[in-house]
Amino acid sequence: MKDNKEGEKGGLSDLTAEKKTNEIKSGSPAKETRRSTVQKTLIMRTLREMNCHASAGMVYEEIHKNYPDISRATVFRMLANAAEDGDLLRLKLAEADDRFDITTHPHCHITCRRCGYVCDIETPDDLPRRLVGLVDDAGGFKVEKYHLELMGVCPDCAAKEAASAADGQYSETTAPDKQSV
Numbered sequence: 001m002k003d004n005k006e007g008e009k010g011g012l013s014d015l016t017a018e019k020k021t022n023e024i025k026s027g028s029p030a031k032e033t034r035r036s037t038v039q040k041t042l043i044m045r046t047l048r049e050m051n052c053h054a055s056a057g058m059v060y061e062e063i064h065k066n067y068p069d070i071s072r073a074t075v076f077r078m079l080a081n082a083a084e085d086g087d088l089l090r091l092k093l094a095e096a097d098d099r100f101d102i103t104t105h106p107h108c109h110i111t112c113r114r115c116g117y118v119c120d121i122e123t124p125d126d127l128p129r130r131l132v133g134l135v136d137d138a139g140g141f142k143v144e145k146y147h148l149e150l151m152g153v154c155p156d157c158a159a160k161e162a163a164s165a166a167d168g169q170y171s172e173t174t175a176p177d178k179q180s181v
């Protein structure tokens with residue numbers, strides 16, 4: 001039986017039908033594949049719209065608002081699979097949860113040490129080659145992949161810190177994001 005509804009409405013009914021299908025175990029490979037494709041499309045679109053190098057948990061929270069039946073495990077698994085397939089980048093950051101990046105060409109990042117916001121840094125095309133050349137010269141390492149992450153404070157957090165300092169009230173209790181860093 002083919003569901004002719006395409007697009008968002010079809011996607012929603014497909015997703016909400018997930019539990020029922022699992023119970024029935026109808027075992028239709030075509031339907032399984034189609035649901036997976038719909039879910040993956042939704043997850044990739046959400047990640048793109050969030051445009052913030054979201055963690056798997058952040059993507060799940062966003063999807064959950066409109067599609068409460070899609071499970072956390074499904075979102076986590078599909079993001080991990082998409083990263084393995086090269087459809088997105090999985091960033092392993094120094095001081096934050098892994099983030100997923102819709103931009104897959106090699107590029108650098110800067111992470112806010114206060115709020116965890118991750119921002120792209122576009123670098124000259126030849127920077128990776130020059131970096132690799134430096135490593136080759138220094139230690140004879142064979143470089144297989146790289147990820148350059150800078151740490152800093154984002155403009156919003158810098159403004160908050162400046163405002164707090166100006167008030168003379170900056171303290172542990174007035175650092176709002178401290179626990180999440």
Ligand SMILES: [Zn+2]
Nearest residue numbers: 112115154157
């Ligand atoms: Zn920040």
Ligand SMILES: [Zn+2]
Nearest residue numbers: 101103109120
């Ligand atoms: Zn990025």
